[in-house]
Amino acid sequence: MTLAIDVKVMQEAGYAVSDMAGEKVLLSIEKGKYYNLGETGGLLWELMSEPKSIEQIITEVMEEYAVERSVCEQEVLAFITNLQNENLIRVL
Numbered sequence: 662m663t664l665a666i667d668v669k670v671m672q673e674a675g676y677a678v679s680d681m682a683g684e685k686v687l688l689s690i691e692k693g694k695y696y697n698l699g700e701t702g703g704l705l706w707e708l709m710s711e712p713k714s715i716e717q718i719i720t721e722v723m724e725e726y727a728v729e730r731s732v733c734e735q736e737v738l739a740f741i742t743n744l745q746n747e748n749l750i751r752v753l
Contacts, residue, residue, distance in 0.1 A: 666715040669753040712753050
């Protein structure tokens with residue numbers, strides 16, 4: 662399913678989160694799965710701690726990193742879609 666940039670997303674509850682050498686790591690006790698989000702993925706995860714539109718997330722990532730809008734939008738949408746496929750986030 663393709664997400665529109667105006668939809669709001671947020672973290673799903675129930676994951677242990679840790680910082681390891683600057684990268685975010687999630688652990689699902691329930692699923693027995695471990696997710697390494699990396700540095701940029703960790704930023705995206707933090708931005709989704711409360712409901713936020715994908716558009717807002719893209720804007721904040723562009724403020725943090727020197728990246729073209731089209732590249733940022735494509736990468737953020739791909740990452741958020743992966744999180745959604747793993748049921749790590751909620752689409753509101």
